[in-house]
Every structure is written in structure tokens, then in C-alpha cells.
Amino acid sequence: MSQATSKKKFLYINRRAPYGTIYALESLEVILIGAAFEQDVSAAFLDDGVFQLMNGQDTSGVGMKNFSKTYRALGDYEVRKLYVERESLAERGLTLEDLMPITYEDEDEDYAEKPSIRLVDRSEMVRIISEQDVILSF
Amino acid sequence: MRFGIVVNEGPYTHQASDSAYQFAKAALARGHEIFRVFFYHDGVNNGTRFTVPPQDDRNLQRLWSELAEAHKLDLVVCIAAAQRRGVLDANEAKRQGKDGDNIAPGFRISGLGQLIEAGIQSDRLVVFGD
Numbered sequence: 240m241s242q243a244t245s246k247k248k249f250l251y252i253n254r255r256a257p258y259g260t261i262y263a264l265e266s267l268e269v270i271l272i273g274a275a276f277e278q279d280v281s282a283a284f285l286d287d288g289v290f291q292l293m294n295g296q297d298t299s300g301v302g303m304k305n306f307s308k309t310y311r312a313l314g315d316y317e318v319r320k321l322y323v324e325r326e327s328l329a330e331r332g333l334t335l336e337d338l339m340p341i342t343y344e345d346e347d348e349d350y351a352e353k354p355s356i357r358l359v360d361r362s363e364m365v366r367i368i369s370e371q372d373v374i375l376s377f
Numbered sequence: 378m379r380f381g382i383v384v385n386e387g388p389y390t391h392q393a394s395d396s397a398y399q400f401a402k403a404a405l406a407r408g409h410e411i412f413r414v415f416f417y418h419d420g421v422n423n424g425t426r427f428t429v430p431p432q433d434d435r436n437l438q439r440l441w442s443e444l445a446e447a448h449k450l451d452l453v454v455c456i457a458a459a460q461r462r463g464v465l466d467a468n469e470a471k472r473q474g475k476d477g478d479n480i481a482p483g484f485r486i487s488g489l490g491q492l493i494e495a496g497i498q499s500d501r502l503v504v505f506g507d
Contacts, residue, residue, distance in 0.1 A: 247497055261461075265418055268457060272489040276497065373496035375383070375504060 247372040248279045253288035254376065258303050263291050266377035267309055274316035278373075281320035282313075285327045285364060292323065292338040292356070307339065314343030314355055322367055325360045379410045381499030383492065385506025387419035388437040389430065393505040394423050398440055400503065405448050413451040413495040414441075416484075418506065421464045424454040426481035438481045445483030452484045453491045 251270050257263040296307040344350040382401055386393035401411055416423055428438050445452050466486050470478040496502045
């Protein structure tokens with residue numbers, strides 16, 4: 240394992256739809272707090288977790304807090320790698336166009352806006368997961 | 378090896394807390410170190426001393442408290458998750474104007490940073506939950 244003084248690779252795996260349970264919201268809270276620790280952070284969205292990134296979320300009918308805008312702020316917290324599993328999207332009849340346009344500013348390229356969402360297929364997701372030091376699954 | 382443990386589910390509804398407890402006990406028996414046990418989501422409900430399970434069943438809160446006492450374990454309940462679910466220590470109760478607290482012996486309430494720190498400081502972070 241890496242030294243305590245060096246950066247660790249943290250992956251937050253999100254597997255559930257945003258409002259049926261509290262896992263998505265409390266996962267987001269961990270990601271935001273964790274950003275202060277300057278680790279190598281990425282998040283993965285698979286299974287029903289891809290619904291967390293849906294564009295145009297409206298919770299007014301269910302009386303719950305709509306926290307979807309927070310995902311769009313992740314770039315400001317240096318969380319720039321959001322891996323979305325291609326098969327999970329397809330199995331739910333979704334495409335990249337159904338998701339929020341989430342971007343970050345790349346300071347190495349004159350603060351150009353770049354997409355944070357990276358579509359990866361299932362085998363690639365397996366490789367990403369296997370490379371991590373710390374995995375928190377929600 | 379130095380382990381961090383995360384418990385994401387409440388007692389009795391789910392086996393997560395039981396499994397985490399058995400894992401912690403076994404790891405300690407083998408001479409491993411437990412850096413911290415962090416309770417998140419409904420897992421914070423493991424840290425209330427007001428549970429009264431039937432006498433012929435295990436008392437998970439007491440088991441955790443006794444294990445913490447015996448091995449100087451650091452049992453941390455997430456403050457944000459605990460506030461949502463009504464788990465308070467004396468300080469929080471006072472701060473929030475509540476008329477009592479229910480944190481169990483050996484548990485303490487702190488922030489999510491303690492979870493991240495457990496991930497950084499432990500050789501393995503083992504998560505128990507759904």
C-alpha cells in the first residue's frame with residue numbers, strides 16, 4: 240500500500256437511484272468532505288447510480304431536497320473523474336445526452352472547460368476499480 | 378495489518394454491524410490493529426445506548442462498547458448522519474436544544490473527515506453494508 244504521506248486513490252462507487260434511499264446524498268457528502276484531504280479522487284456511477292446524474296431532476300412532487308446541482312459543483316472541489324458505466328446507461332434506455340453536463344476547469348490549459356463525465360464500458364470499470372487504494376460503495 | 382472499518386447499516390435490520398463486529402474481534406485476536414470503526418448512514422444507530430433488544434438476543438451496542446473498552450477502539454459516529462437520525466452526545470444535545478442525549482459508552486461523535494482519515498491511515502478499509 241502507499242505511504243500515509245503520499246496520495247491514495249479513492250473511488251466512490253454510486254449504485255443507487257438518487258431519492259429512493261439516502262445513500263446517494265450521503266455519498267455526495269463524503270465526496271465533498273473528502274475533497275479537503277487532497278487525495279486522488281474519482282467517482283463511479285453504475286447500476287441505478289447512473290440516475291443520480293440525470294438532467295432535469297425535479298423532486299417537487301415527492302417533497303425531498305433536490306441535491307442534483309451539487310454534482311455540477313464537483314469540479315470546483317477537484318473531483319474531475321466521474322466514470323459512468325456504458326452498459327448501465329444502455330440497460331436503462333439512457334444515453335450521455337440524458338445526463339447533466341458536468342465540467343471542470345483545467346488550469347493547465349488556460350482554465351478550459353472539460354467534461355468530467357467519462358463513459359467507460361464494464362470491463363474498463365473493472366480495471367478502474369482494481370487500481371484503487373480505498374473504495375467506498377454506496 | 379492496520380484496518381479501518383466502516384459500518385453503513387443499523388443494528389438488527391441488517392447483518393452489517395454483526396459482521397463488522399465479528400471481523401473486528403477476529404482481527405484483534407490475530408494481533409491486527411483497528412485504526413478506527415466509522416459508523417455512517419443508518420449505521421449511526423449502533424451508537425445509541427437506548428436500544429433494548431430481547432434478553433435472549435445479542436445486544437450489539439453493548440458488544441461494541443465492550444470491545445471498545447477492552448481494546449481501546451475508536452468508535453466514531455458521523456455527526457451529520459447522527460443528527461438526521463437522533464443520535465446525540467451531551468454537547469450536541471445542548472447545542473441543538475434537545476432534552477437528552479443517547480450516545481453509548483465508547484462511541485464518540487465526529488465528522489466525515491474521520492472516515493477519509495481512516496481510509497488514508499489504514500492498510501485496508503473494510504466496508505460493511507448493502
